[in-house]
Amino acid sequence: MAKGERKRALRGRAGRMKGGRGSGRASSGQVRLWGRHPVEAALMNPARSHSKLWATREGIESLDGELPENFPVEYAEVTDLARMVARDAPHQGLVLECAPLEDVHLDEAIAGSDGPLVILDQVTDPHNVGAILRSAAAFGAAALVTQDRHAPPESGVLAKSASGALETVPWVRVVNLARTMDEMADAGYWRIGLDGEAEANLASALPVGRVALVLGAEGEGMRQNIAAHCDALARLPIGNAIESLNVSNAAAIALYAVATREASQ
Template identity: 45%
Template structure:
């Protein structure tokens, strides 16, 4: 016989009375809730994120071991801060101390974030003041040779030329204000410290600068693969201004017109022209052989 279910006052099935749970009560499983793991402490040797100076016209950023080392040794710039990994700081410790600086230790990743992933910083970066602007009249004729760059725009080329110029004790490097790379970053790295030893002169009008060099007694020799004579046979004398044309376009018309002569490099192989930085090195070597170092 089917039994009727007990009914409550609303006409629904009657339910057992609910017992009130004590305040703060919670059900416990066999082991209770898992404890929250403690937060790991930061390792005591970890340095805080470095605070770099922002980019500006008043700050030159140099990176790479040789570029920074030569800047420290030469002491021609006002230097602000040097950031280095522990290994790089140890290698440069004598130069850093002599310059009156204290290395700010950073991780290599910090420098890569500041300079960009493509920068080969070798664990060191220097923030310094750019060199003061110079004029043609400021050239000190020690070796009696200057290089003039006619709108060479690749920073790797200009850096390599500056490095070669320092190796041959060139008195100055003359280049245009426009259509020329900044003297920092990639260029300074490619120069491997050459910027610290060769005065750089920026000019607004290259043709006018060449006329000024003529007034100071310079023989102006343009270098071009279509030159009328070879650099080996050309009549050379000091003081000498050797003029190099831009990548792909060579010497511009006004530049060529302000040369006393245009010479070429005779190459024995099937390729008759060289990259401008390589041509510069060959030309300076020939000049040194002909006129003496």
């Protein structure tokens, strides 16, 4: 079905959302995503189990690709959609309710990929985690690894910051981060913790082969036990004008350094 035909079909079968229906919360056990890139990526992800899409006509027009046959779509007004998402969230005429992604194990994530791993030690801001996922997708990271209890859940805010990368970068949630880092070492990864006080800079610390980049929470940095499980600590060569970088910016720069190292080998 061509794009124009798909849109006409959607117009024919989509219902009409009544004013005031939006609750601002997803159904029990579901995740609510919004915005063109997150929604489009989730619709294209065969690993997602979708419940329903609410959309304006303009939102439907903005989508690329085809929706599954008989996909539940309901037209809505902009004001109705605004009540279904976080306050002042840019939903762009699209709100999708779906099931969370299935758990991914480390061995599954690294199978067939030599890309770097990104380990986050108690980074809890969904905007930061989403931005890191976006950089991880851009630079071919094998997976994002977080501790299950000290990381944000899947959410519309995180998915919007990830701009579709939530659907493409494996996210490994573990109970014991230090033990998982031991497993990474056994799999041949060189674990580099980013620390603004380290003597070595990242370029000199990067080895040949598999790399796992470890980043701690803003302000507190890595916990002592996590730093002790790193093979090396390294700093980014920033000037004295600022004390440190936002953790998502630091992740992007570190991933770029790994990518350029591999390109020059």
